[in-house]
Amino acid sequence: MVMQPLLIATVAVLYLLVLFAVARYGDTRKQSGSLLLRSTIYPLSLAIYCTTWTFFGSVGLAASSGISFLAIYVGPILVMTVGFPVLKKIVSLSKRQRITSVADFLGARYGKSVRVAAIATCIAVVGTVPYIALQLKAVSQSLATLIAIDGRGINAAQVPFGDLAIIIAIGLAIFTILFGTRHADATEHQYGLMLAIALESAIKLAAFLTVGIFVTYYMFDGFTGIYERAIEHPRIQDIVDRGIDYGSFTVLTLLSMLAFLLLPRQFHVAVVENHSEKELTRARWLFPLYLVLINIFVIPIAAAGMLTFDPYINADSYVLALPQHAHNSFVTLMAFVGGLSAGTAMVIVACVALAIMISNHLVLPLYLKGEGYDISGDSTNMEQHILNLRRTAISVILLLAYAYYRIADNTQALASIGLVSFAALAQLAPSLIAGLFWRSANARGAIWGMVLGFTIWAYTLLLPTMAPNGNILGVPIWSARELFGTDLSPLANGVLWSLAFNAAGLFLGSLSRKSMPLEDHQATLFVSFRPGKRLDQSERGGLNRQANRDHACTVSRPVAGTPRVRPLLGRGRLQGRSNGPGKRRPAALFGGNSGKRHRSILFAARPLPAAAALRRILFGQHRSSGRGDGSNPLQSLGAPDGIRPA
Numbered sequence: 001m002v003m004q005p006l007l008i009a010t011v012a013v014l015y016l017l018v019l020f021a022v023a024r025y026g027d028t029r030k031q032s033g034s035l036l037l038r039s040t041i042y043p044l045s046l047a048i049y050c051t052t053w054t055f056f057g058s059v060g061l062a063a064s065s066g067i068s069f070l071a072i073y074v075g076p077i078l079v080m081t082v083g084f085p086v087l088k089k090i091v092s093l094s095k096r097q098r099i100t101s102v103a104d105f106l107g108a109r110y111g112k113s114v115r116v117a118a119i120a121t122c123i124a125v126v127g128t129v130p131y132i133a134l135q136l137k138a139v140s141q142s143l144a145t146l147i148a149i150d151g152r153g154i155n156a157a158q159v160p161f162g163d164l165a166i167i168i169a170i171g172l173a174i175f176t177i178l179f180g181t182r183h184a185d186a187t188e189h190q191y192g193l194m195l196a197i198a199l200e201s202a203i204k205l206a207a208f209l210t211v212g213i214f215v216t217y218y219m220f221d222g223f224t225g226i227y228e229r230a231i232e233h234p235r236i237q238d239i240v241d242r243g244i245d246y247g248s249f250t251v252l253t254l255l256s257m258l259a260f261l262l263l264p265r266q267f268h269v270a271v272v273e274n275h276s277e278k279e280l281t282r283a284r285w286l287f288p289l290y291l292v293l294i295n296i297f298v299i300p301i302a303a304a305g306m307l308t309f310d311p312y313i314n315a316d317s318y319v320l321a322l323p324q325h326a327h328n329s330f331v332t333l334m335a336f337v338g339g340l341s342a343g344t345a346m347v348i349v350a351c352v353a354l355a356i357m358i359s360n361h362l363v364l365p366l367y368l369k370g371e372g373y374d375i376s377g378d379s380t381n382m383e384q385h386i387l388n389l390r391r392t393a394i395s396v397i398l399l400l401a402y403a404y405y406r407i408a409d410n411t412q413a414l415a416s417i418g419l420v421s422f423a424a425l426a427q428l429a430p431s432l433i434a435g436l437f438w439r440s441a442n443a444r445g446a447i448w449g450m451v452l453g454f455t456i457w458a459y460t461l462l463l464p465t466m467a468p469n470g471n472i473l474g475v476p477i478w479s480a481r482e483l484f485g486t487d488l489s490p491l492a493n494g495v496l497w498s499l500a501f502n503a504a505g506l507f508l509g510s511l512s513r514k515s516m517p518l519e520d521h522q523a524t525l526f527v528s529f530r531p532g533k534r535l536d537q538s539e540r541g542g543l544n545r546q547a548n549r550d551h552a553c554t555v556s557r558p559v560a561g562t563p564r565v566r567p568l569l570g571r572g573r574l575q576g577r578s579n580g581p582g583k584r585r586p587a588a589l590f591g592g593n594s595g596k597r598h599r600s601i602l603f604a605a606r607p608l609p610a611a612a613a614l615r616r617i618l619f620g621q622h623r624s625s626g627r628g629d630g631s632n633p634l635q636s637l638g639a640p641d642g643i644r645p646a
Helices: 007-027 033-049 050-079 084-097 100-111 113-145 164-180 190-220 220-228 234-242 246-262 264-272 278-295 298-308 315-325 328-370 378-406 414-437 442-465 480-485 490-511 516-526 537-560 562-568 584-590 592-604 610-619
Strands: 572-574 643-645
Touching: 007 033, 007 190, 033 264, 033 328, 033 592, 050 084, 050 113, 050 190, 050 234, 050 246, 050 278, 050 298, 050 315, 050 328, 050 480, 084 113, 084 246, 084 264, 100 113, 100 264, 100 278, 100 298, 100 328, 100 516, 113 164, 113 315, 113 414, 113 442, 113 537, 164 190, 164 378, 164 490, 190 278, 190 298, 190 315, 190 328, 190 516, 190 610, 220 298, 234 298, 246 264, 246 414, 246 490, 264 328, 298 315, 315 328, 328 378, 328 490, 414 442, 414 490, 442 490, 442 584, 480 490, 584 592
Parallel strands: none
Antiparallel strands: 572 643
16 A cells, blocks of 8 residues: 555644644643643653654564563663652752753762763763664654555655655754744743643554554454464564573663663653652653553564564564555554654654753853853843754754764664664763762762763764674774673673773772862762752751852962962852842753853853952952842852852
8 A cells, every 4th residue: 555645744744733733832821731731741741762663663673582672661660660769869859959951960960060061961962863863764764664666665765755864854853943942941841842742642652552453453363363373473483482681681671771861851851841749759650551551562563564574574664564554544644643753752852952951061161161251141142042052953963863864774673773872871870870879979980981981882882883894984993892702792792891881980080089079069969868858058058158168269279379268258158049130040041050150160261360250259240240239140150059249
């Protein structure tokens, strides 16, 4: 059955327009949303974890590895059950610290370190690009399957009207810019966006269940009918005889646990968009239920595809190819829309989260270091600059994803591409886990660990996807998949060695020097933090006072030395100003870590003497104004307890 490209394009455009309308509606009704509705939207939005990899790739993985595909979903379920206290601590800490991203979280923990946040951002971007490329590949493959002349599916580049992947990338870039960059405030809850993402989660679940019911009960005689035919099929019998590779299953479970916490889109939805502890508690059972439901028919669809098609048919296309083979246009279109939902939701939120990280932790710190930056600029102007930065970042990210799609080995299964991304984001895990439980972990250790782990990951897992024949652009590379001569699978080899080097770098780097005062302060806040427990006012004030005094003395020591700085500090006083004038907007724009850390960036500005920089921190003075009335953005970009004149 061949479907008309015009019909498919019309369905896709109408679907995206509906999503946009839902998001607009949600933004206008966010204040009147009921608690029950919000607590339902939140767990559904967490289902952004289920991308085209779930919708198409799980069936493909089941067709090659049996029930090993379940490890990808066991991990998140373990996080929501056994690891729930850790997730709850991360969410509560992020609210207290006004965190805007996973990079912001790590930077804030390690002394509000710009370098830690920047390295985490680079890892997140490079690690997510293959995942976005996966979405381009899956959607372009589904389109190619629908318009195939012979019903077998064709390469996207062979489609008469051009390269499907680049058309999809451009369309997603435009839609994401319109859809996800309407607010500059990185901490503001985007109720409309989350409502649209929740709707997409409901649609992809309904679509997958529709395909599963159709294949199982209309094409075959139920679960029993498929089972009776499957046990006699040689390909299926071979998979059953191989059994489960428990080593690989364990590695996949570990990766999925870490990915659920650290993928930029997951962190954004689970942490930044969380309204209350009640939402998290409700999601604790609703989200695992969602994962169970969306996987009920994976094995039946995989078995049905193997029973119906020849081995050369791509198993990732079974979800579409089976209803198409049965000449059912409605179910086929449902499958296409479900896959489109899974892909667009991931791309939108991932690009928005990455764009926030790029603007806050890469571009703005460099911009603020530049000569002639006026800190008293118009806030509206600043918001527009930030939005433009994020829009540019979204375009660049999708361009990189398309480039990876074209360069990488096109014969890879969807699951293989996704696991490469999972392994990349896992490099943030040692720093995050140590930051929550090990007080002595510091910024140097985090940097050493992330750089070492990321390097091993890039060599053992990323390069082989771009060099399936052992060379890149004609240059041979050493056998990366067999690094250190282990007998592990390529994935397990890359994951375990990269995490081992990462953890070693974190440990040795942290022990190589004493933590700075601000690192000690943040370590105390993060490690001793208990959700629901408030610090005593005197404890909180004492911690912040000492940290800010020590921090100012440390960075100003080259100018006058501690004895001459102490009297200056004596002229100022520290106030606990959690909601002072101008505080909310800049901190929200830049994020808890980046905004607060801009005060220390000023010390690195070449044209500005450190003494003048110290006056800015102490008294809010700058080139264009000597006011300290709260209109100065720098005052509101300080630490939770800003230093203000007495």
